[in-house]
Amino acid sequence: MDISFKLDPEVYIGADTLCMAGTIASRHGSRIMIAADNGLEKKTLNRLKEILEDSKLSVIIFDGIESESSVEMAESVAELSCAAHCDAIIGFGGQKAQIIARLAAIMAPMTISAFELLDGRVSPNIFLPVISIPTEGASAFSFTGYFIVTDPRSRLIKSIQSPVNLYSAVIIDSSLFKFNSANAAAFVLEGLFCAVEAYCSAKANFLSDSLLERALTAFAKILRTGAGSAGGISAQAGFDDSFAQAGFLASFGCLLSSPGIGAALSAAVSARAPITSSQCSAAMFPVVAQRLTNARPEKMARLATLLGAPKAASVADTAKCAVDAIRRCMEILKVPAALKEYNIPLDRMAAAAETARNMDFVSNSP
Secondary structure, X not given: OOOOXXXXXXXXXXXXXXXXXXXXXXXXXXXXXXXXXXXXXXXXXXXXXXXXHHOOOEEEEEEEEOOOOOOHHHHHHHHHHHHOOOOEEEEEEOHHHHHHHHHHHHHHHHOOOHHHHHOOOXXXXXXXXXXXXXXXXXXXXXXXXXXXXXXXXXXXXXXXXXXXXXXXXXXXXXXXXXXXXXXXXXXXXXHHHHHHHHHHOOOOOHHHHHHHHHHHHHHHHHHXXXXXXXXXXXXXXXXXXXXXXXXXXXXHHHHHOOOOHHHHHHHHHHHHOOOOHHHHHHHHHHHHHHHHHHHOHHXXXXXXXXXXXXXXXXXXXXXXXXXXXXXXXXXXXXXXXXXXXXXXXXXXXXXXXXXXXXXXXXXXXX
């Protein structure tokens, strides 16, 4: 067959789709746990709480999730969910909040520890439904049947299999995407990198290509406009909507195709070093793109033209311009283009690289 897929959750995209949270959550019961980022504005968290309470739901909030939080925090969320007899969990925030919500939803009804799950000693068969409300954009693992977590004992990554239908719904509210000029560029580059890897994957197909080309076009336009604007990326008119839509298309494209070695390495390196996954993805992007120009010249030539590079005499020469275009955008937007700029010791990378290489999905990288 050419393609086979099933998208588990309902997806709501657009400004103020957060208003749907009460209607969606009430399908699962009357008591809802919110696992939220510590960095969310209080008024944003209160807004969600009020929306849920307007639907006659009891709300329990855990808002202690930070970027450096380990999977052991999922045990606290799971224990609180059990004690409060919650019927569903809402993951509200960035990638770490989404990971902890997924883990807690698996652990809570089975009363298992994070280490039992990480070590594969149990096979999840019951779970609490999860409603995902992201605030950071694209993730290669938003819709896949697996996700990546860091084992706190070794600081190495592991892949956790998601039960089928774990996600009840995903609410992508573009008004929640609040970035400053310093980190907006890294998030856009991370989204573009995610889309490029899936676009060039050995598992790519006509449907994933259609979605990912739209994502590439949107991300490239945001980068080009931001690089030519004194106000930077986050000051663009319509940035929030464009970024949210492109992020969804990239994440959906990863489901239909596959994440690549860059996604694995970004997760593995950020697990062992003081660097965020978006910063790591941005730094990895030109290096992986260089390899892809040889493996997928036609597709990388398409990326080069989207980023504003002129067509060269041949497809191969145009493809090589993609890396220069990426580096040029990063230089203008002041995004570090190499991991060494973060002062990460090389000795910390060997184990991380080996673990990343052994992720199953990496075999789909050309």
